[in-house]
Amino acid sequence: MRRTAALVMVGLVGGCAIPRRGLWLLAPSTSEAERLVAQADDLARTNAPREARNLYLRALRDFPDDPVAPRALYGLGQLRVDPKSPLRDYAVARTVFGRVATRYPSSAWAPQARAWHAVLTELLKHEADAARTRVDLERLKELDKELEEP
Numbered sequence: 001m002r003r004t005a006a007l008v009m010v011g012l013v014g015g016c017a018i019p020r021r022g023l024w025l026l027a028p029s030t031s032e033a034e035r036l037v038a039q040a041d042d043l044a045r046t047n048a049p050r051e052a053r054n055l056y057l058r059a060l061r062d063f064p065d066d067p068v069a070p071r072a073l074y075g076l077g078q079l080r081v082d083p084k085s086p087l088r089d090y091a092v093a094r095t096v097f098g099r100v101a102t103r104y105p106s107s108a109w110a111p112q113a114r115a116w117h118a119v120l121t122e123l124l125k126h127e128a129d130a131a132r133t134r135v136d137l138e139r140l141k142e143l144d145k146e147l148e149e150p
Helices: 004-014 032-043 049-062 069-082 090-103 110-148
Strands: 017-020 021-027
Touching: 032 049, 032 069, 049 069, 069 090, 069 110, 090 110
Parallel strands: none
Antiparallel strands: 017 021
16 A cells, blocks of 8 residues: 555656756746736736736735745836836835835845835935926016016
8 A cells, every 4th residue: 555655656746847867856836926926027018017017916915925925016116117107106116115125125126126215215306306496486487477567
């Protein structure tokens, strides 16, 4: 009986193995989270940002502790900084990249997320300064018109 069980196990493991230069290695398994994120990455590259966003969010919701979670969160940030994307929103992207850096500080995505966060912080600060300057300019134009009228 033990011998039969051992032969069945060898057959099962052998079916999952890949021969490589005389060695038999077990085939790497792809998790459902990895498949979702890979699909989302493909959709993001093929200009389907809404569908990509939905898959990234699904991966994060269903598999929050999976090793691919930082990649999914980073992908969400990328969708928000793409100038051609209808989802472009620099403030949201800044928040998302901040989350990657704080929730997954030792992930491979953390250094890039910190860089994006810093750049977007500066960009948003300058955009706010420019908006205030435009308001000030309009006020000065109104004041100038008032002073010119007799």
